[in-house]
Amino acid sequence: xxxxxxxxxxxxxxxxxxxxxxxxxxxxxxxxxxxxxxxxxxxxxxxxxxxxxxxxxxxxxxxxxxxxxxxxxxxxxxxxxxxxxxxxxxxxxxxxxxxxxxxxxxxxxxxxxxxxxxxxxxxxxxxxxxxxxxxxxxxxxxxxxxxxxxxxxxxxxxxxxxxxxxxxxxxxxxxxxxxxxxxxxxxxxxxxxxxxxxxxxxxxxxxxxxxxxxxxxx
Numbered sequence: 001x002x003x004x005x006x007x008x009x010x011x012x013x014x015x016x017x018x019x020x021x022x023x024x025x026x027x028x029x030x031x032x033x034x035x036x037x038x039x040x041x042x043x044x045x046x047x048x049x050x051x052x053x054x055x056x057x058x059x060x061x062x063x064x065x066x067x068x069x070x071x072x073x074x075x076x077x078x079x080x081x082x083x084x085x086x087x088x089x090x091x092x093x094x095x096x097x098x099x100x101x102x103x104x105x106x107x108x109x110x111x112x113x114x115x116x117x118x119x120x121x122x123x124x125x126x127x128x129x130x131x132x133x134x135x136x137x138x139x140x141x142x143x144x145x146x147x148x149x150x151x152x153x154x155x156x157x158x159x160x161x162x163x164x165x166x167x168x169x170x171x172x173x174x175x176x177x178x179x180x181x182x183x184x185x186x187x188x189x190x191x192x193x194x195x196x197x198x199x200x201x202x203x204x205x206x207x208x209x210x211x212x213x214x215x216x217x218x
Contacts, residue, residue: 054082
């Protein structure tokens with residue numbers, strides 16, 4: 001009963017065109033809006049890792065013609081939905097590739113901007129986040145930007161809600177949370193500098209349920 005009610009609420013608060021999608025919902029929408037704004041002045045090659053159904057990719061393509069966009073996801077069925085999204089809108093579809101975020105089939109230092117949005121929450125431990133962030137740093141150019149978001153373990157209320165996500169969301173076992181100290185340690189190892197921090201869903205940034213980081217590759 002709880003899972004059915006949650007799904008109905010989730011679909012209700014999702015924006016038109018995103019209803020029924022696993023990456024729909026209020027917070028994912030706010031995260032995507034923030035990322036689009038961050039990328040509004042970017043140009044060159046952009047890679048989205050974990051592009052899913054292509055919701056963010058489509059918004060990026062519409063909002064910034066200076067970007068040469070590529071999307072990667074490990075799930076071929078989600079990539080098929082992304083292709084369908086661009087076909088329905090009759091927009092030019094970016095290159096979409098099935099690949100694992102921990103082993104990207106991409107040369108070093110190729111992209112000006114790399115995004116990984118609404119993906120960290122699906123991991124099980126910080127070592128997975130480390131592997132992905134090191135790989136993103138590898139394919140990003142020096143001076144390029146990496147944008148990543150995570151669910152914040154410092155907000156104890158949301159931490160508990162996320163930990164028990166399986167009780168209300170049939171698609172999830174739990175939602176992984178971490179904190180800025182853990183991410184900063186990985187950034188130091190990967191040669192990344194945090195140049196921007198944004199909280200989503202709360203007035204106090206340190207307690208926001210979602211934190212978006214803009215990183216620069218040194």
